[in-house]
Amino acid sequence: MSHHDVLHPETLPAEPEKATLEGRNKYLGFWFFLGGETVLFASLFGTYISLRNSTADGPSAHDMFGLDLVFIMTILLLTSSLTSVYAMYHMKNNAFKKMMLWLGITGLLGLGFLSLEIYEFTHYITEYGFTFRSSAFGSAFYTLVGFHGGHVTFGILWLASLMIRNAKRGLNLYNAPKFNTFSLYWHFIDVVWVFVFTVVYLMGKVG
Amino acid sequence: MSVTATQKRGLGSAIWDYLTTVDHKKIAHLYLAGGGLFFILGGIEALLIRIQLMKPENDFVSAGLYNEIITMHGTTMIFLAAMPLLLGLMNAAMPLQIGARDVAFPFLNSLGFWLFMLGGILLNCSWFMGGAPDAGWTAYAPLSTTSPGHGVDFYILGLQIAGAGTLMGGINFLVTIINMRAPGMTYMRMPLFTWTTFITSILILFAFPALTIGLFLLMFERLFGAAFFDVSLGGNAIIWQHLFWIFGHPEVYILILPCFGVFSDVFSTFSRKRLFGYTAMVFSTIVIAFLGFMVWAHHMFTVGLGPVANTIFSVATMAIAVPTGVKIFNWLATLWGGRITVNSAMLWSLAFIPSFTIGGMTGVMVATVAADYQYHDTYFVIAHFHYVIVGGTVFGIFAGLHYWWPKMFGRILNEALGKTAFWLFFIGFHLTFFIQHFLGLMGMPRRYWVFLEDQGLDTGNLISSIGAFFMAAGVIIFFINIIYTAAKGEKVSGDPYDGRTLEWSIASPPPHYNFKQLPLVRGLDPLWIEKMEGNGKMTPAEPLGDIHMPNNSFIPFMISFGLFIAGFGFIYHNDNMIGTIAMFGGMAIALLSMLTRSVKDDLGYHISKEELEKEAE
Amino acid sequence: MTDNANTNNVVDEYQKTKNKEELKGHLISFAMMIVATLIAFGIVASGVMGKIYAIPVLVLLAVVQVAFQFYYFMHLKEKGNSMTALLIYGGIWAAALTVTGLGAITWW
Incomplete structure (x- = not known):
């Protein structure tokens, strides 16, 4: 396939993200990366679970966590997962502008999530004096939730650079795999969050 | 023609070529050179250890320096020598064995190498910057969290950077094997080395993240005041041990499985027989990998996990002896009745079988919980793991180097020098480590700086030290062999051994696009099939056409360099302003390089059909 | 660069219908995910379940959602993803072992 066919395809195939060998490689490679990330987060979850009660007489999960904020955060992130599905739907229909619109919404929802998380952390620090250094529980909490937050931040920056770079050139076989890879990453962030709200917040509330 | 062009371009452009290359064959050279360099460093450290322990109450090195030397010996040999040398062999041979023109992610391949290299250099910079890490290669908390100075920080950052590179290598090989096999090359027709590369890559993918997190926790604890392992704030030091060994145990299979692949290919080639029990070999590899994830706590029997946990991990560990035994018998059966050629590659492989079996046997001994309370942290354990890592991995690397050297460089290593190196190393190896079983049983603890006179340890330690010098002599002769071969070595054809697999169907060294036309594979040992049933050449699976190739890139080096600078920054950011600047500056270099990679289109280039036809003339 | 000028914007009708149907499936699964989330938060907020029952149910709901x-x-679930799925199961297996190991035997 010549460069021209990749960058300016006459028709976009049904699955543009997997039309080239590079695209298929990227798709598979990124899935494997997510497999590795699964173990990465499992290590963090395991650490958190073993240290969740090590509060060193500081505030505990039950004292601090409120469900309202976490619920809103959850809905924001879940919805952003759906909006990225919409974006990929429009990609497959070769509707570039609609894809960009839904990707934009996805990014904004992600930003909303991130703002609430920053607010939450500030709240714990100012209200309870609960920091990264106050106890083993504190270290484990901020590391686990912060690693997830870091992934969200990186995702938003990645999305922004993808959208800006491709704003004026439409879909082709070179950037379709990139958008698709981002969407996989974003779903994975949501997967991790499902376990974060379950293990950290809900179980923390239950006791 | 291309060879003379290379020579004319001069040193500067050759260096630039290697700094920017994305060709898996050149990246293999880089891995072998880098791994070889660190192998020498780790070897020198080993000699220093053996000189210190040559006689009772020796004062050759100070106690503190001794701790640094043993830590760096272990860390260097595992992460910076054995792994990259294996990745080098994989890069050199695996894509050729499956009939691929390249790996799936040439850019990541280069990035993986530079991350390893600069991570390794960062770690070794500690020698000149206030002292190397001194908490053992396992860096157990709280020893590692309370070790003064910056030694352990270098360990953390160096391994973090190198480890990221290895993870990329793993993903790259997985996708290459799944997506880029030549037509007809089904999974069950892949050579064993490709199979073990595949399984090893899965282990890398799932084991390294645990180390990544362990290192992050340690870094947060030492540099940012976290309290994961700090008992006074509710922490628990055992978490480190779990994370380290959840990574660490699969890691030993990462080190040995590729060598199993090398031996399988070598035995089959030089017995001129199909590998006996191919299917059983594949499945035993899978079973070893699967069980390898469920045995990590056998390194922690004396921690006090309780009898239930200890028993489970003990049984799982012993179970691994079964698939390993299957392999040993299959190798023996491959040799049985074969027309055997004994050359250097074969010598290393033949020597592996008894050496590794001894290591496996002592492995079952240390897996027995009640007995392990006696063996734990003694020289018995040192002897055990050197029998498997040297007798398995190092022998495997030497066998692989001898086997594929002509494929990589077009010249065959000198046999006389090769055999001399082997015998020196082989005798030295058993002298050094066999006696250590008994030193351990007599109660000599590992990691001790000195031992006392007249406790029955004097002669054993002397013998062990003498053996170490034999090993060193063997390694020196091997390196002389490399230089000799580069200068005067015998040039060989593409198929010097009457080989069986695809890599022997193309020129030595291969053209940068590997296969002009992708070969059609008709079964296991495809080249052998063509030799027996066809015209001795691979049938092309496609007409001659344009070949798509990736562009060289300097960005992998820049990303790694940014992280290298940031590594220093993280280590020193609490001490002075320059550290903080380096931390942010280095990260900025790395992230901007990544952004450049992301926004710049890189579609590669094509070698046209006409050029290919011209080259053939 | 005249961006889409030479790209045919019309994806064939069959494909379009297929994509649409797939989207319907996605909407249903999204609804299920929201329901799972609501139940999970509901259990904790109302306190209807004791700790011993609540935790397994919460974990189960999370697994379903994931x-x-x-x-x-x-x-x-798509065809041609079997190798991917196999490896992901491997990752989940390694992850489960890790969490179990750290969760169960750290304090023994």
Whole structure:
């Protein structure tokens, strides 16, 4: 396939993200990366679970966590997962502008999530004096939730650079795999969050 | 023609070529050179250890320096020598064995190498910057969290950077094997080395993240005041041990499985027989990998996990002896009745079988919980793991180097020098480590700086030290062999051994696009099939056409360099302003390089059909 | 660069219908995910369940939700993804061992 066919395809195939060998490689490679990330987060979850009660007489999960904020955060992130599905739907229909619109919404929802998380952390620090250094529980909490937050931040920056770079050139076989890879990453962030709200917040509330 | 062009371009452009290359064959050279360099460093450290322990109450090195030397010996040999040398062999041979023109992610391949290299250099910079890490290669908390100075920080950052590179290598090989096999090359027709590369890559993918997190926790604890392992704030030091060994145990299979692949290919080639029990070999590899994830706590029997946990991990560990035994018998059966050629590659492989079996046997001994309370942290354990890592991995690397050297460089290593190196190393190896079983049983603890006179340890330690010098002599002769071969070595054809697999169907060294036309594979040992049933050449699976190739890139080096600078920054950011600047500056270099990679289109280039036809003339 | 000028914007009708149907499936799985989330938060907020029952139910709900993400949103169920799925199961297995190990035997 010549460069021209990749960058300016006459028709976009049904699955543009997997039309080239590079695209298929990227798709598979990124899935494997997510497999590795699964173990990465499992290590963090395991650490958190073993240290969740090590509060060193500081505030505990039950004292601090409120469900309202976490619920809103959850809905924001879940919805952003759906909006990225919409974006990929429009990609497959070769509707570039609609894809960009839904990707934009996805990014904004992600930003909303991130703002609430920053607010939450500030709240714990100012209200309870609960920091990264106050106890083993504190270290484990901020590391686990912060690693997830870091992934969200990186995702938003990645999305922004993808959208800006491709704003004026439409879909082709070179950037379709990139958008698709981002969407996989974003779903994975949501997967991790499902376990974060379950293990950290809900179980923390239950006791 | 291309060879003379290379020579004319001069040193500067050759260096630039290697700094920017994305060709898996050149990246293999880089891995072998880098791994070889660190192998020498780790070897020198080993000699220093053996000189210190040559006689009772020796004062050759100070106690503190001794701790640094043993830590760096272990860390260097595992992460910076054995792994990259294996990745080098994989890069050199695996894509050729499956009939691929390249790996799936040439850019990541280069990035993986530079991350390893600069991570390794960062770690070794500690020698000149206030002292190397001194908490053992396992860096157990709280020893590692309370070790003064910056030694352990270098360990953390160096391994973090190198480890990221290895993870990329793993993903790259997985996708290459799944997506880029030549037509007809089904999974069950892949050579064993490709199979073990595949399984090893899965282990890398799932084991390294645990180390990544362990290192992050340690870094947060030492540099940012976290309290994961700090008992006074509710922490628990055992978490480190779990994370380290959840990574660490699969890691030993990462080190040995590729060598199993090398031996399988070598035995089959030089017995001129199909590998006996191919299917059983594949499945035993899978079973070893699967069980390898469920045995990590056998390194922690004396921690006090309780009898239930200890028993489970003990049984799982012993179970691994079964698939390993299957392999040993299959190798023996491959040799049985074969027309055997004994050359250097074969010598290393033949020597592996008894050496590794001894290591496996002592492995079952240390897996027995009640007995392990006696063996734990003694020289018995040192002897055990050197029998498997040297007798398995190092022998495997030497066998692989001898086997594929002509494929990589077009010249065959000198046999006389090769055999001399082997015998020196082989005798030295058993002298050094066999006696250590008994030193351990007599109660000599590992990691001790000195031992006392007249406790029955004097002669054993002397013998062990003498053996170490034999090993060193063997390694020196091997390196002389490399230089000799580069200068005067015998040039060989593409198929010097009457080989069986695809890599022997193309020129030595291969053209940068590997296969002009992708070969059609008709079964296991495809080249052998063509030799027996066809015209001795691979049938092309496609007409001659344009070949798509990736562009060289300097960005992998820049990303790694940014992280290298940031590594220093993280280590020193609490001490002075320059550290903080380096931390942010280095990260900025790395992230901007990544952004450049992301926004710049890189579609590669094509070698046209006409050029290919011209080259053939 | 006249961006889409030479790109045919018309994706054939069959494909379009197929994509639409797939989207319907996605909407249903999204609804299920929201329901799972609501139940999970509901259990904790109302305190109807004791700790011993609540925790397994919460974990189960999380697993169900993640299965929807993997299989529908991330297309793991599609043909040709069997190797991917196999490796992901491997990752989940390694992850489960890690969490169990750290959760169960750290304090023994």
